[in-house]
Amino acid sequence: MIYHQFNIIKKTGLTSAVKDDDARKVMIVNSFSFLTALLCTFCGVSLSLISGQWIILYTAMAFVAGFLSILLLNRKHHYAMAKFGLLFVYCCVMLYYGTTFGESTQVHFLGLFLIGVPLLICSPKERGLKCACMAMPLTGLILLEANYYYQVVQPMELTRSMTFAFRWLIMAVVVVLNGMVISFYQVNIASLVKTLGIRNRSLRKRHEEIAGKEAELKLAYKELESYNEKLEREVENRTAQLNANYKVQGEILKDLQHTLAQMKRKDLQLEEYVAELETLRANLTTARDEAENANAAKSAFLREISHEIRNPLNAIIGISYLLLNDKSNKGKVPRDIVSYIENIYTSSHSLLEIINNVLELAKIEAGKTDDIRQESFALRDWLRSVVTIYQNAARLKDVGLQLQIDNGLPSHILGDRVHLSQILNNLLANAIKFTPANKKVTLYCFKKNALQWCIRVADEGVGIAKEKQGLIFQPFEQADKTIYHKFGGTGLGLAISKRIAELMGGEIEVWSQPGEGTAFTVTLPLKIEKNQQLQEIVPGKKQFSVLPSSKRILLMEDNQTNQMIMERFFSNIGIQIMIADNGQDGVAMTRAHMPDLIIMDMHMPKLTGREALKIIREDPALRHIPVIAISADAFREQQEAALEAGVNEYLIKPVEFDRLYEVVDKYLDAPCFVTAERMVAKVS
Ligand code: ADP
Numbered sequence: 001m002i003y004h005q006f007n008i009i010k011k012t013g014l015t016s017a018v019k020d021d022d023a024r025k026v027m028i029v030n031s032f033s034f035l036t037a038l039l040c041t042f043c044g045v046s047l048s049l050i051s052g053q054w055i056i057l058y059t060a061m062a063f064v065a066g067f068l069s070i071l072l073l074n075r076k077h078h079y080a081m082a083k084f085g086l087l088f089v090y091c092c093v094m095l096y097y098g099t100t101f102g103e104s105t106q107v108h109f110l111g112l113f114l115i116g117v118p119l120l121i122c123s124p125k126e127r128g129l130k131c132a133c134m135a136m137p138l139t140g141l142i143l144l145e146a147n148y149y150y151q152v153v154q155p156m157e158l159t160r161s162m163t164f165a166f167r168w169l170i171m172a173v174v175v176v177l178n179g180m181v182i183s184f185y186q187v188n189i190a191s192l193v194k195t196l197g198i199r200n201r202s203l204r205k206r207h208e209e210i211a212g213k214e215a216e217l218k219l220a221y222k223e224l225e226s227y228n229e230k231l232e233r234e235v236e237n238r239t240a241q242l243n244a245n246y247k248v249q250g251e252i253l254k255d256l257q258h259t260l261a262q263m264k265r266k267d268l269q270l271e272e273y274v275a276e277l278e279t280l281r282a283n284l285t286t287a288r289d290e291a292e293n294a295n296a297a298k299s300a301f302l303r304e305i306s307h308e309i310r311n312p313l314n315a316i317i318g319i320s321y322l323l324l325n326d327k328s329n330k331g332k333v334p335r336d337i338v339s340y341i342e343n344i345y346t347s348s349h350s351l352l353e354i355i356n357n358v359l360e361l362a363k364i365e366a367g368k369t370d371d372i373r374q375e376s377f378a379l380r381d382w383l384r385s386v387v388t389i390y391q392n393a394a395r396l397k398d399v400g401l402q403l404q405i406d407n408g409l410p411s412h413i414l415g416d417r418v419h420l421s422q423i424l425n426n427l428l429a430n431a432i433k434f435t436p437a438n439k440k441v442t443l444y445c446f447k448k449n450a451l452q453w454c455i456r457v458a459d460e461g462v463g464i465a466k467e468k469q470g471l472i473f474q475p476f477e478q479a480d481k482t483i484y485h486k487f488g489g490t491g492l493g494l495a496i497s498k499r500i501a502e503l504m505g506g507e508i509e510v511w512s513q514p515g516e517g518t519a520f521t522v523t524l525p526l527k528i529e530k531n532q533q534l535q536e537i538v539p540g541k542k543q544f545s546v547l548p549s550s551k552r553i554l555l556m557e558d559n560q561t562n563q564m565i566m567e568r569f570f571s572n573i574g575i576q577i578m579i580a581d582n583g584q585d586g587v588a589m590t591r592a593h594m595p596d597l598i599i600m601d602m603h604m605p606k607l608t609g610r611e612a613l614k615i616i617r618e619d620p621a622l623r624h625i626p627v628i629a630i631s632a633d634a635f636r637e638q639q640e641a642a643l644e645a646g647v648n649e650y651l652i653k654p655v656e657f658d659r660l661y662e663v664v665d666k667y668l669d670a671p672c673f674v675t676a677e678r679m680v681a682k683v684s
Contacts, residue, residue, distance in 0.1 A: 009034050013074030013082075024191070025121050026074055028184050029082050032117070033074075035180060037067035039173050040093070050165055051158070056100075063093050080129055083121050087133040090114050091140040097170065098144040102155030105166045109174045111141035116181050120188070302362045303635060307603075309355055310632035311559060313348055314654035318565035320345035321657060324392070326572065339396070346393035352654060353425050357492040359634055360422065360500075372504050373416040376529040378662075380405055383445055385658035386421060390428045399432055400440030408447045414527035418652075419500045420455075423508075426493035427457035427520050434518070435461035448523060452506075456521040463514035472510070473498045497522070546574035551668050553577045554595035556586035556612065557630075558604050562653075566599065569657060583607025587615050590622055597667050602631040602642060610645055617646040626667040630655055 010027045018026065044060020047053075066089040073082035094114065098107040114137030122130035147153055158166065323333070323341045333341075387403045394401035424443075431441040439460035448454050464472060473494050494508075501508045506524035553570060555577050557563050563579050570577045578593060580586035584606040590598065598616070602609035609629060616622045629647040631638070639650045649663045 006034070009071065012071050013077055013079070015077070018079075022079070022123060024188070025123060026079055026082075029079075029086055029121050030071055030074055031184075032121075032177075032180065033067045033070035033082075033086055036090070036177070037064045039176060040064045040067060043169060043173055046169060047166065051156070051162055053156070059096060063089060063096075066092070080126065083118075083126075083129060084133060086121070087114060087117060087136045090117070091136045094137065094140050095144060098140075099147055099153040100156050101158065101163075101166050101170075103148045104163050105170050106174075107170055108141055108144050109171065110177070111137045111144070113174055113177045113181060114140070116178075116185075120181060120184050299362055302359060303633070306355055306359055306634050307632040309351075310634065310653040311562070313352055313355075314632070315559075315561040315565065316344060316348045317352070317654040318562070318569075318657075320348065322565060322568050322572075326568070342392045342396055346390075346396055348654070349389055349393065349425075350429060353429055353493070356422055356634070357426070357496050360496045361492055372419065374414045374527065375417065376412045376414055377417045378411060379409060379413050379445070380411065381658070381662070382417060382421070383424075383443065385656065386424050386428065387443060388658070389425075389656075390432060393429070394432050394441065397432060397435070398437035399435050401428075401432070402440060402442045404442060404444050404446075406444075406446035409445065409453060410528050412529065413453070414529055415524070416504065419504065423497040423500055423522055424455060424457075426497045427455075427522075430493060430520075431457045431459035431461065431518070435459040439517075447526065451526055452523050453526045454521055454523050456519055458517065458519035460517040463516055463518055464510065464512040465514055466512075469510050469512060473508070494520075547665065547668060549574050549576070551575055551597070552593060552595040553597045553599060553664070554580065554586065554589055554593065556580045556583060556598065556600040556604060556609070558582055558601065562601070569660070573661065581605075583609060583612035587612050590616060590625065591619075594622075595625060597664065598625055598627045599664075600627055600629050600647070602629055602633060602638075610642070613642075613645050613647060628660075628663055628667065630660075 010030050012030050014023050014026055040060050040063045044057045044064070047060070048055075048057035066085075070082050070086050070089065073079075073085055090110070091114065094107055094110045097105065097110075101107060115134055117137075118130045118133035122133060320341050324338070324345060383403060383405060387401060391401055428441070428443065435441055441457065441459045441461075444454070444456040444458065446454055446456075498508045501522050501524065504524055506522060508520060508522045510518065510520050512518040553575055555563065555566050557566065557579065558581055567577060567579065577599075578589060578595065580589050583604045586598070586600065586604070587607065589595075600609045600612065604612070607615075609631070613627060616625065616627065626648045627646065628649045628651060629642050630651045630653060631642070632653040633639070633642075634652045639652075642650050648667060651660060651663070
């Protein structure tokens with residue numbers, strides 16, 4: 001119970017916030033204060049009773065109050081002040097009793113006890129407080145000794161037995177207090193030892209843990225080392241690889257740089273090439289323009305030349321034809337003169353062929369290709385008329401010329417008569433040219449199958465060497481240069497014939513045996529006009545039959561030779577034609593005489609053929625009259641322009657009389673029907 005109460009007093013002023021060590025010091029202060037207050041009370045009472053001096057009791061009570069106020073200070077949590085206060089009250093007690101009872105009572109021993117107290121109650125942090133608390137009892141001791149020596153305060157008059165009793169009482173108090181100090185030290189030491197033990201155990205545990213951790217660490221370290229070694233090896237390998245790669249990359253980089261430099265050089269070169277090309281292209285464009293201009297000029301020139309040659313050629317061929325075929329001359333002209341005329345006729349045909357070929361080549365070079373016409377024409381008639389032309393040439397060379405036509409062929413076929421004539425002329429002219437006297441040339445015309453027909457010109461001439469057979473179809477190529485010296489020629493005929501055949505959807509082939517002969521076969525698609533009602537001209541009819549003399553034909557032609565030729569031709573077939581020297585007269589005569597047919601030259605003075613035609617076609621009274629144009633303009637576009645303008649037929653000079661007869665016959669038979677229909681279409 002008492003112990004419990006003491007414990008409560010001992011813990012005065014403690015809170016949970018106060019640390020263990022500080023709490024212990026507060027409890028020591030409380031214990032010292034309380035126990036000393038008790039001792040002080042006991043001593044005060046005892047000494048008062050012994051001495052009979054009640055002042056001792058009163059002062060003792062004041063000291064007791066001082067000790068209890070220490071408890072109060074702790075209760076108020078003024079711990080430092082309480083510590084200082086405790087030492088202060090002790091010092092006061094020591095000074096009071098020391099001076100009051102004198103040196104023989106041994107009160108100064110209390111000072112020795114007090115020097116040890118601050119060590120117990122002050123923590124190492126409270127160094128200043130500790131010093132002050134230790135300085136106080138020392139100062140008290142010094143003051144006390146000084147007082148003993150100098151006798152400043154006179155001690156109480158005590159008897160010998162009282163002094164003896166006082167000394168023993170005070171000594172007992174000092175012993176008790178020292179015992180308390182020692183016991184507190186002991187407790188402190190014990191708690192320190194205990195703490196140390198705990199610390200030691202925990203340290204040992206820590207040490208063990210550390211040792212365990214150390215072992216683990218060692219293991220980990222070992223693993224780390226091996227891993228490190230592995231890593232180092234890998235790093236070495238990688239470094240080696242990287243070095244190798246770096247080396248390779250360096251080489252690649254070098255290569256790339258080299259290539260880049262090359263590319264840059266190439267780029268520069270390319271730029272130079274491009275610049276050169278640009279210049280070249282500009283030059284080429286200029287050259288092309290110049291070439292095109294030159295070509296156009298050449299074409300215009302050829303057109304002019306062709307036109308200029310055809311007019312006199314028309315006269316030569318026409319006159320020689322008329323001379324050869326005029327019945328009234330028969331027997332009157334000497335044989336050698338006839339032969340000269342035949343020569344003139346044949347040569348002028350050769351000349352015509354050359355002109356035709358040169359014109360065709362000019363067209364090819366100018367990039368113009370004629371459209372292939374699909375017109376119905378009498379096949380046998382056409383073949384015979386061509387053969388007739390070459391009969392003279394063959395006769396002059398004593399070469400036989402035969403025509404064999406397959407009976408299976410239709411009377412009329414669809415095709416381009418002009419272009420076909422060009423091929424046939426070339427082949428026949430060559431065959432006759434390369435065939436010696438007393439040999440023969442045969443023209444076969446036959447049906448190959450339901451879709452194709454063929455023209456074959458076979459001769460018994462010199463033949464062509466195998467190796468030359470592929471070359472002869474190229475322009476300006478001849479099988480043998482000696483041929484040129486012997487036979488002449490341009491080397492154009494076969495090239496042009498091949499091209500025309502291909503344009504028609506056909507082909508041309510050659511077979512030849514040197515010394516035996518040559519055969520050229522043209523294969524063409526067979527096209528027939530549906531519901532064809534046209535009459536075939538009876539084979540063998542060579543002479544033109546007389547046409548009805550009542551028919552009126554007006555010829556508009558400024559060239560007098562041509563007028564004469566036409567007049568003779570028509571008088572031979574029973575018609576007296578009217579002639580106008582220019583377009584203007586031609587229109588006037590048309591109005592005056594209303595002819596059944598007009599034959600018109602396209603180049604005339606005063607009114608050109610085109611202008612005259614316009615007037616006729618625009619006049620309702622005249623527009624039905626069929627008009628046949630005869631012109632030296634051999635170009636396809638010129639023909640087409642004339643047909644567009646309203647001519648019914650277009651014949652090219654030199655005129656083929658067979659063809660002229662054919663168309664005249666056709667339009668005199670049914671002129672109005674054909675013309676009227678065409679014109680209705682045109683005017684609308
Ligand atoms: P050319 O105007 O020279 O006759 P072509 O193109 O018509 O030109 O003929 C080319 C060459 O083919 C001739 O020069 C000739 O060497 C050869 N040739 C053509 N037809 C015959 C043939 N029937 N017999 C022998 N050689 C021929």
